Amino acid sequence: MTRPASPPAPKPLALVCPAGTPAALDAAVEAGADAVYCGYADATNARNFPGLNFSPVEMRAAVARTHRAGRALYIAINTFPRAGEEAVWHRAVDNAAEAGADAVILADLGLLAYAQAHHPNLRLHLSVQAAASTPEAIRYLAQAFGVQRVVLPRVLTLAEVTALTAAVAPVETEVFAFGGMCVMAEGRCQLSSYVTGQSPNTHGVCSPAGAVQFRREAGGDVTARLNDITIDRHAAGSPAGYPTLCKGRFRANGTTGYLFEEPTSLNAADHIPGLIAGGVRALKIEGRQRGHAYVARVVAEFRRAIDAAVAGGFTLPDLASEMEGGRATAGAYDRRWR
Template sequence: MTASPLSLVCPAGTPAALDAAVEAGADAVYCGFADATNARNFPGLNFSPVEMRAAVARTHKAGRSLYIAINTFPRAGEEAAWHRAVDNAAEAGADAVILADLGLLAYAQATHPSLRLHLSVQAAASTPEAIRYLAQTFGVQRVVLPRVLTLAEVTELTAAVAPVETEVFAFGGMCVMAEGRCQLSSYVTGQSPNTHGVCSPAGAVQFRREPGGDVTARLGNVTIDRHPAGAPAGYPTLCKGRFRANATTGYLFEEPTSLNAADHIPGLIKAGVRALKIEGRQRGRAYVARVVGEFRRAIDAAVAGGFTVPDLASEMEGGRATAGAYDRRWR
């Protein structure tokens, strides 16, 4: 790989996806434990403490870094599970933990002072004052910025908080809520993305083929979408459901659309952003290999002065993409 000022941080929900990310050119891989301490708490995903130690060893052998996401908020009276996750991450030899909760930041700093701390996007820190406070109080060294900032705002904020590093999302799922602070899923399913780590838990999702051939998607007891068989459709979440309101059927909150900020790679390098993040720990090995490989080539080309926007249409949710707030064309 070409040396780059922009690190490529990539998802892995399974050992196979981790290997794919490393092989495709990730500088760092982020994972989570198989419990409610991380925000992708789906059956069949994530790592046991033993598996995480093996993952760290394989990643380090390849000369890459591994970050562990412990980015949900502890439930009252159950803090021990989150503390144990931080302990397990430190024992595994993680290069950093990605935390959102202030109490967990304080615990990690006091218990494992040499453990590098990254602030999760779930913390939604988007001002110099907030980031400086977190860096000075807890020793946070990198902040994953919320997906609500323009490229100009990212540039200004990155300069203002240095030497604290900034990391931004560049590809993958979007959330209409304030960085996952959502009550919709918990209202219907009883499980909160913020404390249980799961939005639209798989056990609550149902697909039903209708007599006419259409497919109906339900979450719990709520029908949230209906589309022709074979039509592109995203994972069924309430915020991306289609509903009838005022005699009109449509996406009430947000369309199922992927974030794709690949064309902003040169601008993000110029902005001084330290890391570019791919979303998708719930996705398979093929997705990880394709997206990571394309972004690796795009970053290396941009550094070399020959940038070409990668074609990732086949990996986009619902077959559509947006640059989100980076260019904020609706202003």
């Protein structure tokens, strides 16, 4: 087990960054991440895509590299165990403790109990997948399992985040600031399972690669399908994102459009000063399925913005090129639709 020789002193707002590959991990550290979060290459990880994530051997090496740089590494074991297969998730917790992870990010109550009982010195963070958004829920999880940090769901306003942070102290809060969004309640999405038989909550993947098909039609257009369901059609040469049901385009009432959610990225960068003032402990970037160039760019921009805000000045990150669909929203942080 490896640990940093001298853990870095807490910062007013730590920057927690994604890494789906060793290259992305190195990019995050070099760009200024205070902590990096990764997952194992199996269903225990909510970004369970082919070619991503880490074996136990690779994770041990990743922890060692991160610690040599004086940073922290968190391991996301943030799906819910399938009945009869709990040993797979237990083994992931064991592997994380053996690797020397600074924390594990868990959503399932049974896994929290297992980690507390078998690895009492392992720091526990509550995943956003647990959807804990009330003082009572967070206090219970802290008292029952020793949870030390909660990643809050992306449905709270800045005022609500601030009030909740004060109410649950000394439990730390962490919030998402940039990246992909989902219209479903955290940890409750079943759309993918209806079409593919696999749920992101238990299999760790939304729109599994084996179900994705792109077909070129006679006129040159490209259709995107999940199994036998067409969920989008793009003109020849136009950009096409990874197909998911919630961001598909469908025809209804004579109109074709995005019925659930348009491709848009969360970007809460302009709330950084307010999050610091509100006592939030960490800011999280989404994107373990993205490449190292994305990680390097987004992390560097947020590092600059956070440091400027702490120093008393502030400039917004320039991240238009990294936004899904070229558009961004602050989401629920200011909830302008009220």
